[in-house]
Amino acid sequence: MLKISQNENRIDFEGELSFSEVKQAYDTLQKIIKITNQDLIFDLEKISKIDSSGVAFLDIAREKLKSKNLELKIFNTSQDIQEVIQTFSAGKVALNLQVKKDGFLESIGDSFYGFIQNLENLLYLISDIFFWSIVGIFNRKGARKDSFIQQAVLIGVNSVPILGLISLLIGLILALQSAEQLRQFGANIYVADLIAVSMTREMGPLITAIILSGRSGSAIASEVATMVVTEELDALKTMGINPVRYVYVPKIHAITIVMPLLAILSIVIGIAGGFLIGYFYLDLSFNAYLKETLSVLYLKDFVTGILKSIAFAWIIVISGCFYGSIVRGGAEGVGKATTASVVASIFMVILADSLFSLIFYF
Amino acid sequence: MQNVIEIENLVAKYGEKVILDGINVNIPKGKITIVLGGSGSGKTTFLRSIIGLLEPAEGTVKMLGKIVNQLDEKEQEEVLKQIGVLFQNGALLNSISISENVSVPLEKHTNLPKEIIDKIVESKLSLVSLSHALKLLPSELSGGMKKRAALARAIALDPQILFCDEPSAGLDPITSVNLDELILKLKDQLKISILIITHELASIHRIADEIIFLSKGKLIFQGTLEEAKNSGIEEVVEFFKIGEF
Ligand SMILES: Nc1ncnc2c1ncn2[C@@H]1O[C@H](COP(=O)(O)OP(=O)(O)O)[C@@H](O)[C@H]1O
Ligand SMILES: [Mg+2]
Numbered sequence: 001m002l003k004i005s006q007n008e009n010r011i012d013f014e015g016e017l018s019f020s021e022v023k024q025a026y027d028t029l030q031k032i033i034k035i036t037n038q039d040l041i042f043d044l045e046k047i048s049k050i051d052s053s054g055v056a057f058l059d060i061a062r063e064k065l066k067s068k069n070l071e072l073k074i075f076n077t078s079q080d081i082q083e084v085i086q087t088f089s090a091g092k093v094a095l096n097l098q099v100k101k102d103g104f105l106e107s108i109g110d111s112f113y114g115f116i117q118n119l120e121n122l123l124y125l126i127s128d129i130f131f132w133s134i135v136g137i138f139n140r141k142g143a144r145k146d147s148f149i150q151q152a153v154l155i156g157v158n159s160v161p162i163l164g165l166i167s168l169l170i171g172l173i174l175a176l177q178s179a180e181q182l183r184q185f186g187a188n189i190y191v192a193d194l195i196a197v198s199m200t201r202e203m204g205p206l207i208t209a210i211i212l213s214g215r216s217g218s219a220i221a222s223e224v225a226t227m228v229v230t231e232e233l234d235a236l237k238t239m240g241i242n243p244v245r246y247v248y249v250p251k252i253h254a255i256t257i258v259m260p261l262l263a264i265l266s267i268v269i270g271i272a273g274g275f276l277i278g279y280f281y282l283d284l285s286f287n288a289y290l291k292e293t294l295s296v297l298y299l300k301d302f303v304t305g306i307l308k309s310i311a312f313a314w315i316i317v318i319s320g321c322f323y324g325s326i327v328r329g330g331a332e333g334v335g336k337a338t339t340a341s342v343v344a345s346i347f348m349v350i351l352a353d354s355l356f357s358l359i360f361y362f
Numbered sequence: 363m364q365n366v367i368e369i370e371n372l373v374a375k376y377g378e379k380v381i382l383d384g385i386n387v388n389i390p391k392g393k394i395t396i397v398l399g400g401s402g403s404g405k406t407t408f409l410r411s412i413i414g415l416l417e418p419a420e421g422t423v424k425m426l427g428k429i430v431n432q433l434d435e436k437e438q439e440e441v442l443k444q445i446g447v448l449f450q451n452g453a454l455l456n457s458i459s460i461s462e463n464v465s466v467p468l469e470k471h472t473n474l475p476k477e478i479i480d481k482i483v484e485s486k487l488s489l490v491s492l493s494h495a496l497k498l499l500p501s502e503l504s505g506g507m508k509k510r511a512a513l514a515r516a517i518a519l520d521p522q523i524l525f526c527d528e529p530s531a532g533l534d535p536i537t538s539v540n541l542d543e544l545i546l547k548l549k550d551q552l553k554i555s556i557l558i559i560t561h562e563l564a565s566i567h568r569i570a571d572e573i574i575f576l577s578k579g580k581l582i583f584q585g586t587l588e589e590a591k592n593s594g595i596e597e598v599v600e601f602f603k604i605g606e607f
Contacts, residue, residue, distance in 0.1 A: 019472055019519065026475055051520040051552060053474065056481035084551045088485045117377075227456075234415050235453035235512075239467045240442040 004028050009038045014046035017054030025057050033064050040065060045076035055088035122322055128244045129252060129318060136249045147250035155216045155251070156258035160265065163211050167266040170203055171195060171273020179281055188282040192292035195274030200301045201361075204267035206353055208259065209312035213345040217316040220251060221341035224324025225334040233325075248321050252314065259313035260306045267305065304360045311356070312349045319345035366391045366523050366555040367412060371421035374404070374411045381407045383579035384421070389557055394549055394569050397559045398598075399576035400607040405559045406450060408576065409525055412557075413447060414438070426522065443471045446516035450527040450559075452508040454500040460511045461487065461496040467518045486514040489544060506533045513541070517548060524548065526558045530565050542568045563605040575601075 002021035003014040011032070017025060032040070042061070044050075062072040077085065175191050182191055224247065227233050233243045271293060278284035323341035327333040367389035374382040381404040389395050399405050410416040412423050414430045423430045428441055446467075454463050464483045468474065474482075487493055490510035500508055509529060516524060526545075530538040542565055548554045560566065566573070566587065573590050575583035575598050583590060583598050591602050601607065 019474075022478060023472075023474055026478055052482055052485055052517075053472075053478060053520070056478050056485060059481050059485075060477055080551070087489065087547055087551055088482075230451045230456075231449035231453035232455055234410070235447065235449055235455070235515075237415060238413055238442060238445065238447045240439050240470055241466070 006032065009036065010041040010043060012043045012046065016049045017044075017047055017057065018049055018051040019053045022053040022057050025054075026060070029057070029061055029064070033061075033068070036070070037068075039071040039073060041073045041075055043075045044078075044081060047077075047081060050081050050084050052084075052088040055085050058085065059089060118326060121326065122318075125244075125322055125325065126318060129248050129321070132242065132245045132249050133252045136245060136253065148253055151250050151254035152258050154219070155212070155255050156262060159211060159215050159262060162215070163208060163262055163266055164269050166211060167199075167204070167207055167269040168273040170207060171199065171270035171275075172277060174198060174203070174270075175274040175277035176281075179277055183282065188278070188284060189288060189292050191274060191278050191282060192284070192289045193296040195271055196293040196296050197301065199267045199270035199274070200297060200305050202353075202357075204270060205263045205305050205309040205312060206349070207270075208263045208266045208309060209316065209349045210346055212255075212259065212262070212313070213316050213319075213342055213349060216255070217320045217345045218338045218342050220317060220320030221324040222334055222338045224248075224321050225327035225337040228325060228327050229330055229334060248317070251317050251321070255313040255317050256310055259309045263305060263309035300360075304356070308353065308356050311352055315348045315352060316345045319348060364391060365389060366426060367557075368424040369412070369421070370424075372408075372411060372418050372423060373420035374407050374416060375419045376407075380419075380579060382411065382576075385576075385581050387574055387581055387584060389555065390572060391555050392549065392553050393571035394545065394556045394558060395572040395574060396566055396570045397557065397574055397576065398561070398566075398601065403576045404579060405576060406527055409447075409527055409557070409559065413445060413525060414441075439471075443519060444522040446519065446521035446524045448509070448513050448516040448524070448526040448529055450531075452500070452505075452512035454508055454512055454515070456500050459497050459499055460492060460503070460514075463500070463511065464515045464518050467515065471519060482518065483514075486518055487511070489517075490514045491540070506537055509533065510537075510541070513544075517554075520552050520554070522555060524554050524556045526556070526560075528559050528561075530560060530562050535564075538562065538565060539568070545569055561606065563602070 001015040002017065002024055003012075004025065005012045005014075013025070015021065040061070042058070047054075058072075058074065065072045175195055178191055178194055179188075182188055182194075224233075227243075227247065233247070236243045236246055275284075275286070275289050278289050279286070320341050323337045323344065327337040365388040369385055369387050369389075372382055372385040373380065385408070397405050397408060407416065411418050412425065412430070414423075417431055425441060426444060428437060430441070433441060454460070455466065458466075461480075461483050464486055465479055468479045468482060472479070484493070484496070487496060490513055492507060492511055492514065495503065495507065495511070500511070503511065509532070513526070513529065516526070524545075529545075530541055533541065545556060545558070546569055549556055558569070570587050573583070573585060573587060574581060575590070575595075577597055583593055583595055585593065590598055593599060
């Protein structure tokens with residue numbers, strides 16, 4: 001409780017000047033400062049308790065008056081209160097610091113038990129991530145400032161050069177491999193169909209996912225694992241901040257936007273690679289190649305490509321976050337978690353890819 | 363309320379491995395309690411169980427009159443607001459500056475204007491002599507500086523209870539003396555109850571009001587420094603004689 005009464009330039013405070021009351025004191029101060037043109041006197045005789053926020057308030061009051069060439073005089077502070085003010089008054093007082101080994105069956109049992117427990121944790125993590133990702137779209141409170149853009153740059157932009165190069169090479173290789181057969185049948189133009197369909201439906205999203213597993217998935221896993229090892233995640237929890245929201249969700253949001261863009265980039269560059277072979281080796285003109293490419297691609301191919309790449313994106317982030325979060329031991333554990341995450345995410349991406357092929361084209 | 367923390371029959375496990383095996387202990391209000399025990403004896407686990415990071419396998423932990431793992435989200439936030447934790451590795455958030463780290467709890471738990479928050483941050487960082495490092499990232503600090511920055515964050519909200527996991531490990535003796543003085547000030551001036559895990563004998567002599575001693579998952583001693591030295595319990599007496607585990 002805080003009571004503030006003003007008598008000309010003298011302000012009496014009664015009660016506590018602590019975290020829950022300082023806002024009120026500050027608001028009152030704002031009003032008084034605006035109109036006053038004389039020095040202020042704060043009478044703290046009836047203050048029963050002050051803490052660091054109260055001291056910060058006094059400091060601010062002094063500074064505000066000073067900027068108007070006025071002075072703050074503080075009266076009637078008890079010994080206790082003076083001590084607290086001395087401790088916390090900013091800039092003034094500074095510290096002058098310069099086993100037993102398990103049997104075979106037991107260890108099988110243990111690892112099975114561990115697997116079940118991990119599975120449970122994984123399901124929790126997935127549901128948490130999706131819940132907060134959706135909440136996070138509408139309510140940005142509790143997320144790190146600017147983290148979305150930062151993550152998007154980290155995940156996306158930095159992968160562009162390597163992704164571009166590899167997509168080009170894949171386009172070249174696919175086209176070269178088929179060029180010889182097609183030429184024998186005089187079916188040169190069909191190289192465009194082949195490249196367009198395989199890049200859009202399959203290779204573009206897949207190459208992107210594999211590169212991002214290696215580049216971003218591993219970065220995510222090691223970042224999260226490091227946060228676990230250094231107790232950063234614990235610290236967030238004890239400050240009442242949800243780590244899923246603060247750390248994982250910005251990554252999900254960023255990759256959901258960035259991954260399809262990267263996949264499209266990969267598709268386009270792959271097709272360009274195919275064109276190079278078509279042009280120099282199969283004597284196809286640019287117009288003919290483009291026309292053939294556009295005629296063979298349906299909207300469905302694009303949509304499935306994009307959907308796939310989004311699913312792959314989620315697999316990569318979730319795998320990184322999960323393996324990062326179950327890290328054991330110190331710095332050494334971080335390396336292991338990173339490796340495990342990359343292996344698992346590449347495997348899961350390919351598994352998911354086969355499922356998609358079944359669903360969409362069978 | 364005499365005790366800020368009341369622990370009954372606490373059993374803590376990692377998987378099937380029992381780390382703490384039936385701990386009964388009360389932590390007194392307004393005092394500095396030192397947790398002692400050899401490396402790996404479960405001190406950090408003890409702390410994690412108290413602050414709700416590790417669900418007890420059995421037993422209850424009552425903090426500030428509330429049972430820690432039975433709180434709804436709102437009550438939990440209320441309790442978290444009243445505690446500060448200095449983790450063994452500092453646990454600063456690496457992507458933001460030192461001053462932003464200290465302002466995280468202030469922004470999360472108060473509605474104070476930015477001006478006041480900045481002032482509090484400045485004051486807390488000057489308390490730990492890091493006024494010159496406000497804008498630095500954690501990766502740009504030495505180990506000891508990280509610890510001090512983390513302490514500034516832990517006391518950002520003037521908590522009722524402060525937990526410190528090995529605060530002076532890796533600090534030079536002068537810094538460590540100053541840290542102890544700061545901890546004493548926090549106790550005397552803000553009436554903070556403080557629980558500290560440490561092995562530093564000199565530091566224990568300067569600040570301890572109460573000592574609890576963990577060994578093999580059990581609490582083998584609780585009492586004052588004098589009582590500990592005269593307890594006749596071999597492991598305890600040994601520690602105070604040699605000063606290490
Ligand atoms: N996350 C964990 N998973 C499994 N075992 C752990 C974990 N953390 C700690 N332990 C084990 O629990 C025991 C007690 O650890 P800890 O509480 O950190 O000890 P102290 O802090 O006293 O050095 C050690 O044997 C340690 O190996
Ligand atoms: Mg420890």
